Each structure stands twice: as C-alpha cells, then as structure tokens.
Amino acid sequence: MPARHLLFSPLKKAIMATAAAVMFTGSVSSAWADDTVSVFTYKGDRSESTVEVPVNPERVAVIDYAVLDIIDRLEADDAVKGMPLKGTIPEYIKHFQGHKGMVNTGTVKEVDFEALMALEPEVIFIGGRLAAQYDKLSEIAPVVFLSVDYTRPLLESVERNASTVAAIFSKDGQADEIINGFKERVENIKKQVNGKTAVVGLVNATQFKTLGDTGRCSFIGRDLGFNNLAKDIEATHGNEASFELLLKLNPEYVFILDRDSAIGRPGAKLARDVMNNEITAKTRAAQEDHIYYLNSTVWYLAEGGLTATDLMIRDMEQALNINR
Incomplete structure (x- = not known):
C-alpha cells in the first residue's frame, strides 16, 4: 500500500x-x-x-x-x-x-x-x-x-x-483557450473604456471607501484603462472617504464592492442602500445610471480563478453594454 x-x-x-x-x-x-x-x-x-x-x-x-x-x-x-x-x-x-x-x-x-x-x-x-x-x-x-x-x-x-x-x-x-478568450475580451473592453473616469468604492459596515490601482479591484483602472480618480490609494481594504469626496471627484462611472455581502456578515446593510443618498444622486455617474455593483463574492474572495475572471470581465462588459 x-x-x-x-x-x-x-x-x-x-x-x-x-x-x-x-x-x-x-x-x-x-x-x-x-x-x-x-x-x-x-x-x-x-x-x-x-x-x-x-x-x-x-x-x-x-x-x-x-x-x-x-x-x-x-x-x-x-x-x-x-x-x-x-x-x-x-x-x-x-x-x-x-x-x-x-x-x-x-x-x-x-x-x-x-x-x-x-x-x-x-x-x-x-x-x-x-x-x-x-x-x-x-x-x-x-x-x-x-x-x-x-x-x-x-x-x-x-x-x-x-x-x-x-x-x-x-x-x-x-487553459490556453480560456486565457486567450479573456485577453480578446479585455482588449475589446479597453477600446470601449478609452480613458473614461471612474471611482472604485468598497462599502463596509455603512462606510464608503475608495480603492486604488495597486490592490484589490485594480483590474478596473490599471488593466482595463479606466482613469481611476483615486488611483493612488494603496490600502487593501480601501481608504476612508466620503460621499462629498465622491461628488467632488464626480466620475463618469462608479464601481462598488460590497464587502459585507462578500463575507456574509449577518444583518449588514446592503451597499445599494448605503449608496442611495442625496449626495451620490448628484454625481454624474448616478445621473447617467453608471453606478455598478460588482459580483462581490468573486471580486473579494476569489480573484485569480478562471471562472472568477470570466465573471469579473462580464461585470465590465455589462457596465459598458458590450454584447457577447
């Protein structure tokens, strides 16, 4: 044996x-x-x-x-x-x-x-x-x-x-065919993005935080070409921010990662409810219906897998109305 x-x-x-x-x-x-x-x-x-x-x-x-x-x-x-x-x-x-x-x-x-x-x-x-x-x-x-x-x-x-x-x-x-397919889709997204401005946010326990281009969710700014207006943030779990700052930055797109939903925190307030306020409503992203809620379980817990990457790219395609 x-x-x-x-x-x-x-x-x-x-x-x-x-x-x-x-x-x-x-x-x-x-x-x-x-x-x-x-x-x-x-x-x-x-x-x-x-x-x-x-x-x-x-x-x-x-x-x-x-x-x-x-x-x-x-x-x-x-x-x-x-x-x-x-x-x-x-x-x-x-x-x-x-x-x-x-x-x-x-x-x-x-x-x-x-x-x-x-x-x-x-x-x-x-x-x-x-x-x-x-x-x-x-x-x-x-x-x-x-x-x-x-x-x-x-x-x-x-x-x-x-x-x-x-x-x-x-x-x-x-995995070669899968990876090559990802690369083709990413190039297509980059053409559509073409420097559009964005803020990538993380909502945790009703707090709004910003994410930069050197950690979690950096795929959006660094890889896909969105001009992340908070790109210099290095904190893995986001940098404390405010809705007033979001309005001041006034991006074309806002991408939100709901950490509480990702980890299944009981009784947590949904990110959608946290973001539903009078200040956020004044932003360009809100007025153009460009606030998107990422697949939190994937982006927060499973970044780097094959199915996870497929779903992350799909989030971006849906935000840009790219049909597959």
Whole structure:
C-alpha cells in the first residue's frame, strides 16, 4: 500500500515532515510518488520560489477559492479531498461541498490543522490569506502558494496560476483557450473604456471607501484603462472617504464592492442602500445610471480563478453594454 494511505501516527507525521522538506529542496524523488514536478510558488514572505510536488496527486487540500476554481475548470477535482467548508463559498464551486468524504479544513483565513494532518494531503494549495502559515503548513506537505500579483496585469497572474496547477495535474495547455478568450475580451473592453473616469468604492459596515490601482479591484483602472480618480490609494481594504469626496471627484462611472455581502456578515446593510443618498444622486455617474455593483463574492474572495475572471470581465462588459 502506498505510504500516503498509511494511518496517521507520530512516526508518520515525522516522515511527512521529512518528505516535505526533501521535496522543497528540489529533490527529484518523493516519499509519496515516483514522479515529481517543480512548480512556481510564493513563500511565506511572498518571495517567488519553486517547490517540488508529486505529479497527478490523488489527495490534495485546497484552502483557496481561486485555486479551487482553476482545479475545477481543469477537471482535476477528483483529487480534492479537503477544502474550507465554513464561510461564504462562491456558487460556482459550491458543488465541492457535496463530494463524498470532503474534509473541512476550516476557512481560507484559519486552518483546522488537526483535520488537515488527518487528511494526509500530498499537496496543500493556499492563497494570500494564509501566507503567514506557509512554513507551518509545509511541515505537513509541500505547499503551493498562488496569488494575484498586483504589480502585473491580472491575466498574467491568472495564466501563471493556471499553468502551475495544469503542470501538477498533467493538464498542460488546457487553459490556453480560456486565457486567450479573456485577453480578446479585455482588449475589446479597453477600446470601449478609452480613458473614461471612474471611482472604485468598497462599502463596509455603512462606510464608503475608495480603492486604488495597486490592490484589490485594480483590474478596473490599471488593466482595463479606466482613469481611476483615486488611483493612488494603496490600502487593501480601501481608504476612508466620503460621499462629498465622491461628488467632488464626480466620475463618469462608479464601481462598488460590497464587502459585507462578500463575507456574509449577518444583518449588514446592503451597499445599494448605503449608496442611495442625496449626495451620490448628484454625481454624474448616478445621473447617467453608471453606478455598478460588482459580483462581490468573486471580486473579494476569489480573484485569480478562471471562472472568477470570466465573471469579473462580464461585470465590465455589462457596465459598458458590450454584447457577447
């Protein structure tokens, strides 16, 4: 019986930690698989690196919705044996919850380490919310940490992440057609945008905040060519603003991310209700019916996946009345 199917024990834990360390140093051998592949990963400090993982692993834990999305689109979902079952899960990957024997690994921000170790995964996939746990998770199994790099166009990160997952599951080239389709749609959007002014806002607990071009939702300004009038904001969760500022900026378009809806906060006031006020109504965007509410679950929780990118581009196409 392969080592990955042995019952968990203190001795097994030590073997697992040793195997993970060996694979990380680039060895071509593995305690769990005859074939391995070296793939891209961020480390805990977000520096770029590589990690050695088994090819076609049969037991993986995916603690990131964007990676789970990619695995789903590449039809490698049978390997997923553990995922976060708590918190808000995007609709298009909720079917994973119904997989027989799926292990609940906690949330995308807080891992249930006991459940994860009992799962005995061959590979652990994580996103940025677990960066600080990279080293600790690497004691259990090789960790592939994928995320969006906000210093580059979004599609570059999506393509790199999809290629990384494809290399692990022998699905090379399968995402190419999808990515090429995204690139064509983005170029079409850019032609329609042509420097139109915009403000990208985040509503959280009735507060209105602005988002810049170097973090979440930067796809709108940096990649698609909207002139984000608050582009210099660097705060990941937005910079505190006011409706008076929004009126002063007076953009042609306003895009709103409803954080409370994204995380499923009970009793939270909807962003649409927060934005429905006399000051906002005076803006050019409101008067031209150009206030748009983004697919919050996707933009806030799953940026970087394949289906997520499709839905993000679709939001922009609808805002610009681009028919597909």
